[in-house]
Amino acid sequence: MARKHDKVVFKNYNPNQYLMPIDPEAFIPQNHLVRTIDKIIDKLDISSLIEKYKGGGISSYHPLMLLKVLIYAYIQGIYSSRKIARALQENITFMWLAKYQTPDFRTINRFRKEILGDTIEDVFAEVVELLVELGYVNFEYYYLDGTKIEANANKYTFVWAKSTRTFKKKLREKVKNILEEIERINEEEDKALGDLDVKLETDYDSKQLEESVEKINRKLEEAEFKSKRKEKRVKKLVKVLKNDCVFRLKKYENYEQILNGRNSFSKTDNDATFMRMKEDHMKNGMLKPGYNVQIGTQNRFVIGFSIHQSPTDTVCLKEHLEAVKKMTGFTPKNVIADSGYGSEENYLHLKECGINSYIKYNTFDLEQTRRFKKDIFNVKNWEYIVEEDAYVCPAGKKVKYLYPKISVNERGFVSYEKVYQCEEICNGCEHREKCYKGRRWKKRFSVRPRLEKLKEEVRQRLLSEEGKEIYEKRKIEVETVFGIIKNNKGFRRFLLRGLKGVKLEWGLVCIAYNIERLAKIIIGGWGKIVTQPSCCLLHSSILTFNGIKSSILVIKNYCFWTASCM
Known part of the structure; x- marks a missing residue:
């Protein structure tokens, strides 16, 4: 028989009773992620950020505080400046990290776009350098892959290069017919407009057309037509040339300049190219404006990234490695990638750079x-x-x-x-x-012959025992990083526009991912806390014991050891 209670007891709850003062420090555990992130970011050199400030006027929020808030927000999957500003007033960990300062969303967005915009590569390089010092990465093995991220643009604002060429060709035919009709009427009216001579070259531009229209207009003001009907007709044709043809030709020229060899762009974000996103339930692909994001990883840390406008991975490898070299100062010794990068141009480039390629070609399997x-x-x-x-x-x-x-x-x-x-x-x-x-x-x-020789070298490398082991890790390296960023963190669409804004935003995503992974390793993923943490990182050492490379991290009142993977 179930026991019957005489009364129900609840914990004491009185909304009108407070414990003063309320100190958020007491509510955040000593081994909380935000504390470790705070100490890691303190180790970064942010002199490049400070140099962006002009000085004078009212005091600014410290860039270190704003950087910490932005990185922690991206770690938490918060990307909107308004939501970040709200978190600074409502979320206790954000309040502690910002030391109770509450910059508004405009300040956060201004810092992100104007200050971080030109220095994001320097901050990312600082994070990579820290990982190298701690022994987690060494650019020995570089796992490369790409993914497509949707741009902040309407998917119906497309402009296609082929359509632009077709419309421009038809417009020139229209201009030719109009000029021929004006010439014919001029001949019928005993050259009322005089000797026009408005024949244009085959590849004339909008400026030349505009000059021809102005020339006809000047002569039209002084001309005397026998037939008023024909005079009205000429004026109408000139009006069409001026208000329609010149305007459209300028538009198509602007489109061609924006396209710059691409097959499409978006009117909302001119730098975005239409790509297949594979977002329908059958993964067949949907054409949406986006960017091709390339990253390189080691130990599941992002150690290089670049943004591309081409949807094809094959053409991105050379440009990506050059960007990584410029950004971090490192060149990988071995590059591992899927068959999407396998081409004669890429194989030859890697060989000339002294890089071993573990890249399948399309018929390898x-x-x-x-x-x-x-x-x-x-x-x-x-x-x-x-x-x-x-x-x-x-x-x-x-x-x-x-x-x-x-x-x-x-x-x-x-x-x-x-x-x-x-x-x-x-x-x-x-x-x-x-x-x-x-x-x-x-x-x-x-x-x-040259391609076959390069393929034979790659084939021998991939079929070796070492090659099989190295290539097998590709599945759990770069694919895992994309899965965490896109699925776990929900980052599937950029908020900023243009190549500069997209590069900044993706750089923040990679920095946040690296710092979160490092912080989790320090907190307890691979390490053991001796006593409660207190201050900052003092020094680190790299030891080798029984063939296993290990990192020793010494933080004040902290001591960790981590076994380093390949």
């Missing part, structure tokens, strides 16, 4: 299958005669070198090919249907 290796109709499985520079097909016929071929891509990279052709007609061959499906009488194919 297929080549390891039994079916591929046993396919006698695959050119890569044919016998090659070095002396004659010829292949032997399954029918025993020789496929000899025919002529060289040179191709240049849009970035100016030159690729060399060798074209081969069978010395005999293939029409009567019993393997014709399976071996060659082209329309020519003789089988023809091309080979890139």
Whole structure:
């Protein structure tokens, strides 16, 4: 039988009774994340931020305090300046971190855009340098990948390069027809406008068209037409040229300048390019304005990042590594990436820089299958005669070198090919249907010797035991970082616009991620607290014991050891 109570007892609650003074210090545990983050950021050199202040006038909020607040807000998944300002008044950890100062959202946003905008790379480099000093990263292995983040722009404000070229071509045809009609009317009116001579060059611009329209207008003011109807017609045509054609031509020229080789841009954010975001339930992709964000990781710390307007990862590698070198001063020794980066241009660039590439090419996995290796109709499985520079097909016929071929891509990279052709007609061959499906009488194919040599080097590196172990870690390195940032932190759309704003915002995201990961390791992920923490980091040491590289962190009243991974 259940016990029956005579009365219900509650904890004492009196809304009108307070304990004064209320000290937030007492409510934040000594091993709370915010305390460790506070001490880590104190170790950063923020002289580049202080130099941005002009001085004079009313005193400003200290940049160190604002930097701490911004980074902690991004760690908590708060990206809006208004929400950050509200947290400074309502959230006890924010109040403690800001030491009860309450800058408004305008101050926070102004600091983020104007002060951090030009110095975000310096702050990120400081964080990376701290990680290097503590032994967590050393740029020995650099795991590279990219993801697409939606821009702060309307998805219906697209401008396509192909459409712009088409509309511009049609507009020029319209201008040509109008000028021809004006010339015809002028001839019919016994050259009432005099000798116009308004024929334009093939690639005329809006300025030249505007000058021609002004020339016609000046002559139109002095002209005397026999037919009022034709005079009105000419005036109407000139009005169309001035108010419509010149305006539209200027618009298309502006579009081409903004596009700058891209296939699209957004009218809301001109720097954003339309890309497939893979956000529908089938992951098929939706065209939205966005940016291609590239990051490099080691030990799941972000040690390099860059922002790109191209949706293709292949063209981003060279620019990304140059940006990382400029930002941090480091060059990775080994680059690990998926097949999206596998190209002759990238392989050659890495080799010239002395970087080992662990990057698959698009057919790498297929080549390891039994079916591929046993396919006698695959050119890569044919016998090659070095002396004659010829292949032997399954029918025993020789496929000899025919002529060289040179191709240049849009970035100016030159690729060399060798074209081969069978010395005999293939029409009567019993393997014709399976071996060659082209329309020519003789089988023809091309080979890139330099690319094949580079692929062989990469293949040997990836198939080695060390290579397999290194490449396997790619799945838990950079993919994990993207998962935490996009899914756990909810960062799927930029708030700021333009390349500068996007670079600033993503830099803050990476800094916040690194500091949070480091703080969690210090608090208890890998370390052990000896006594309650008090002050700042005193020194760190790197030791090797039984082949295991370890970091010893000594903080006042703190002592941690961490085993360093590759």
